[in-house]
Amino acid sequence: AMVGYARVAGGAAEDASRRVDGFANTRVFLWNQRKCLGSALHDAVRRDNVQEVRELLQAGSSKVDDRFSYQSSFQGLVQEGSGEAIHLAATAGHGAMVAALLELRASLDAKVTRGAAEHYDVLHAAIFGQGRGGSVDLVQSLLAWRAPLRRNANGHSPLHVAFLTAQPELIRLVRQHSELEELDRGRAEGLADAAPPCDDAVWCTPLELGIADGKLSAAQLSELAPLTPVSLGVFTRVGPDCIVPFLGRCLAQDIRAAQLAQHVSSADVTRVLRESPLAAASLLNTLASRPEEDNPAWHPLPRRVSFAPQGVLETIRCRHLLNPPPACLTFYEPHSRWKYDSSTFTFPPWHSGLVPPSRVDVRRMQHGVGWRRQMVRDVDIRVCHVPDVACAEVFAALGTHKSREELEIFATPMVRGLISHVWLGGACGVDLVQGLLSLYCLLVVLAE
Secondary structure, three states, X not given: OOOOOOOOOOOHHHHHHHOOOOOOOOEEEEEOOEEEEEOHHHHHHXXXXXXXXXXXXXXXXXXXXXXXXXXXXXXXXXXXEXXXXXXXXXXXXXXXXXXXXXXXXXXXXXXXXEOOEEEEOHXXXXXXXXXXXXXXXXXXXXXXXXXXXXXXXXXXXXXXXXXXXXXXXXXXXHHHHHHHOOOOHHHHOOOOOOOOOOOOOOOOOHHHHHHHHOOOOHHHHHHHOOOXXXXXXXXXXXXXXXXXXXXXXXXXXXXXXXXXXXXXXXXXXXXXXXXXXXXXXXXXXXXXXXXXXXXXXXXXXXXXXXXXXXXXXXXXXXXXXXXXXXXXXXXXXXXXXXXXXOOOOEOOHHHHHOXXXXXXXXXXXXXXXXXXXXXXXXXXXXXXXXXXXXXXHHHHHHOOOOOHHHHHHHHOHHHHHHHHHHHHHHHHHHHHHHHHHHHHHHHHHHHO
């Protein structure tokens, strides 16, 4: 049920609530699983008898804004609520009745109240439909009639309420209308307001609410989620089983990896690694893309790269003799673009290990060592757009996997590159120093 309320100053809500008293021929009925007291008008609306409603209003025995009342218990407090005839019609999906009531001066701004406070309006009632989801045709009509897209007292927008119904068609309809109203996707998802409307409101996106409610499957959630970085961020936090199909949709729409990674951090990668290695592998591979080139003509991204030791120091270490040929070359740099300064014809120093020798020094191409030329391979250069992914938390999460299926993550290019970078960049040096120190200590003991 939609519960919770925000206090408002006395006025229309309290005055309207008191108008329930004194009804002639009070009628008792159930609405939203609550026992309600109303009038003949409310009974006729519930029965969808448009002709009887017109006669009652024309005779003056009822007014279109007469309110029915009910009692509910929330957080141990008994609260009295009320609503109008149009809320009954909207909840029941009676489109012709809603149209007739609007013709007879009912208002789309009319509010259901709880505890003498305004709670939600006609559009919310039509979408919610007593928890099962309302009539799609009626909701579409209300949106066409410019029903306001407001939050209820819980801080929920119409899109939040649509996710609570778990009706995909309703969710798509409300989102589409939000975007047609020229709301940016952030506002359409309920993200842009500065603060919750009341202290008791639970502040979350509609997608998060849909995940928490548990009525939608992972396939439905991944299909209904808007193709935005916010959605991917939500899935990394609370719905990792939705990541793989959602990323499939993103790839089909050619959404850039840099854009998708805006709401993903190394902490999110760590969490997904622990909960779903398959999703983590898909996440890392998708968020790695070819870097954009500053000047494709003068400094294009290379297609072939030498895997030979770089520089004198690398040659002295003889790493290429003691280890198998490297499967990848890794760099930990702040740039996500393939940078080039066209005014000075220069590029970052670390590019020198990747670009053809002729771009750096023509003499290197002419007098290159034989084995160096033989280690040139075709490559696919990728940049990971998740910042600070080479951290202790990520490696700790990688170390928790034991089963055969989980260990398959180590075959993914991004994980292999991550491990290779950390090992060759420092870990093997630490091991070598420790080994030499141990050998030295052993020799000292033997000498004594």
